[in-house]
Amino acid sequence: MNVTSLADFGERLPTAEEVDSAAGAMMAIETSREADGSLTIGDTKLSPSLVDLMSDLFSIVARGETVTLVPLSRQLTTQEAADLLNVSRPFLIKLIDQGALNCEMVGTHRRVALKNVLTYKAKRTAGRRTAMAEMQDIAEDLE
Structure with a gap:
């Protein structure tokens, strides 16, 4: 299947027909799952993780809602990476310059691997959770 022929719900909302068909497909998946979470379609047995992915998508x-599937190997522009991290593009450039985020140069343009952006985001979230837990501990000690 050609990637450019795939529906990109990141660019538009699904139609009413697509919403109804996705709801029907989700129900069919959930009622047809085997005890181990897998699903057999014809001669092919899908693993529970693939079935979960399809069910989540549907x-x-x-x-x-809108959705876009992107492979982890995709290279993002600095603006796309900044948008994903919810930061400004100049802040993202500082992260790259500080070595907090790796990039590749394509000509004169920086490209950041989606995998690297998601790894950075997960570390940032973990750091925030740790800081919040520490603040809660301090607040409890003060009471």
């Missing part, structure tokens, strides 16, 4: 579309 669930999102059934709610009428």
Whole structure:
């Protein structure tokens, strides 16, 4: 299947027909799962993790929300990476210059691997959770 022929719900909302068909597909998946969570379609047995992925995808579309599937190997522009991290592009450039985030140069342009952006985001979230837990401990000690 050609990647450019895939529906990109990141650019538009699903139609009412797509919402209904996604809801039906999600229900069919959930009622046809085997005891171990797998699903057999024809001669092919899908692993529980693939079934979960399909079910999650259909669930999102059934709610009428937008979705885009992107491989982890995709290279992002600095603006796309900044948008994903919810930071400004100049701040992202500082992260790259400080070595907190790796990039590759394509000509004169920086490209950041999606995998690296998601790894950085997970570390940042973990750091925030740790800091919040420490603040809660301090607040409890003060009471």
